[in-house]
Structure formats: C-alpha cells, structure tokens
Amino acid sequence: MVKIWYMNDDETTDQRLEHHLNPPQFLEISELFKTTGVEYIKLNAKTFQEDGLLDKIKKARNYSYEDEITCSKECLQDYENKLKHFYAEHLHTDEEIRFVVDGSGYFDVRDVNDKWIRISVSAGDMIVIPAGIYHRFTLDVNNYIQAKRLFIGEPVWLPYNRPVDEMACRKEYLSHQAESFKNLHKPGQFLAEFVV
Ligand SMILES: CSCCC(=O)/C(O)=C/O
Numbered sequence: 001m002v003k004i005w006y007m008n009d010d011e012t013t014d015q016r017l018e019h020h021l022n023p024p025q026f027l028e029i030s031e032l033f034k035t036t037g038v039e040y041i042k043l044n045a046k047t048f049q050e051d052g053l054l055d056k057i058k059k060a061r062n063y064s065y066e067d068e069i070t071c072s073k074e075c076l077q078d079y080e081n082k083l084k085h086f087y088a089e090h091l092h093t094d095e096e097i098r099f100v101v102d103g104s105g106y107f108d109v110r111d112v113n114d115k116w117i118r119i120s121v122s123a124g125d126m127i128v129i130p131a132g133i134y135h136r137f138t139l140d141v142n143n144y145i146q147a148k149r150l151f152i153g154e155p156v157w158l159p160y161n162r163p164v165d166e167m168a169c170r171k172e173y174l175s176h177q178a179e180s181f182k183n184l185h186k187p188g189q190f191l192a193e194f195v196v
C-alpha cells in the first residue's frame with residue numbers, strides 16, 4: 001500500500017529510515033499529483049500478467065520499452081555505487097516509470113515549495129515521475145526491490161544532477177506545475193482512467 005509523507009530534511013540518519021516530520025504529515029495521492037504531477041496507479045502484482053491492465057496502460061501511454069531491475073546486494077552489479085547515484089538529487093529529460101513487482105523502496109520528489117516528499121512503494125505500485133522534476137531513490141530497510149522500467153521509445157537512463165535549472169525540461173516542468181497540476185482534482189488524472 002503506497003504511503004506518502006513530507007520528510008524531515010534536517011535528519012541525517014540512515015537514508016533507508018522513514019524520516020518523518022514530528023508529528024508525521026501524510027499526503028493523499030491526489031495531493032501528491034497536485035503539488036508535483038507524479039501519477040500513481042495500483043496494479044495487482046500477482047495477476048498483472050493475465051489481467052491485462054499493464055498492457056492497457058502500456059498501449060495507451062505508448063510505453064514501448066520494458067525491462068526489469070532488481071536492487072539488492074546480490075543482484076545489482078556495482079550495488080553501492082549505483083545506490084549512491086540513485087540517491088543523488090537529479091532529473092531526467094523523460095518520464096521515469098516504475099512498476100514494483102516485489103520488495104519495496106522510497107522515491108523522494110520535491111514539491112512546489114522545494115520540500116521533500118517521500119513515496120513508499122511496494123508490490124503492485126506504479127508511479128510516473130514527470131520529466132524535469134528533481135527526485136531520488138533509495139531502498140528501505142528491507143534492502144530489496146524488483147521493478148519494471150517502462151519507457152516511450154529508446155530508453156535513456158541519463159540522470160542530470162541538481163542544479164540544472166537551465167535545462168528545457170526543467171523549465172517546462174515548472175511551467176506545468178505553476179499552471180496546471182494544482183487545478184486538477186483527480187488523482188493521477190491520466191492513469192486514473194484505467195482504474196476499474
Ligand atoms: C527501483 S528503480 C531504481 C531507481 C531508478 O531507476 C532511478 O532512475 C531513480 O531515479
């Protein structure tokens with residue numbers, strides 16, 4: 001079950017811990033979308049290969065490329081280094097689409113006021129992180145996640161570490177954020193249409 005909360009930015013303890021504010025401040029999926037444009041949909045991690053929902057989403061969104069990544073000490077080559085890179089604040093020129101098949105982890109995204117929001121994902125959770133948003137990823141204390149990576153066209157995994165405010169995708173993201181996310185009322189306006 002996805003959980004979303006504002007992080008305590010001052011905490012310098014292990015990145016794999018929850019890092020809540022005191023008291024904790026949770027967000028709804030619709031609030032996450034309004035302040036960041038991050039979309040979310042729940043799939044069934046046990047039946048997605050037969051129930052057709054993932055295929056439907058891929059077709060509608062033109063996700064033509066798909067592979068899988070497993071992040072664990074045993075399965076990920078250059079584990080420590082890769083995790084360090086994932087946790088460096090960065091953006092991409094394309095959407096980052098992840099569907100968690102097994103395990104769990106945290107995607108952190110910056111909100112409209114540059115505050116960190118932590119999204120706790122586990123099996124069945126799909127998130128779409130827009131191009132141009134500053135974000136990062138970490139494993140949680142279970143140290144294991146397996147996720148499908150979807151892509152429109154050829155995959156480009158290039159992260160651009162902050163600050164890269166002059167990039168076109170960053171400027172475009174900020175103008176969308178200012179103009180439209182806050183006026184939308186449905187959680188994950190686009191993915192929501194697939195919820196039955
Ligand atoms: C669970 S997917 C690993 C993290 C990743 O691929 C990425 O690009 C983070 O920003």
Ligand SMILES: [Fe+2]
Nearest residue numbers: 090092096159
């Ligand atoms: Fe990323």
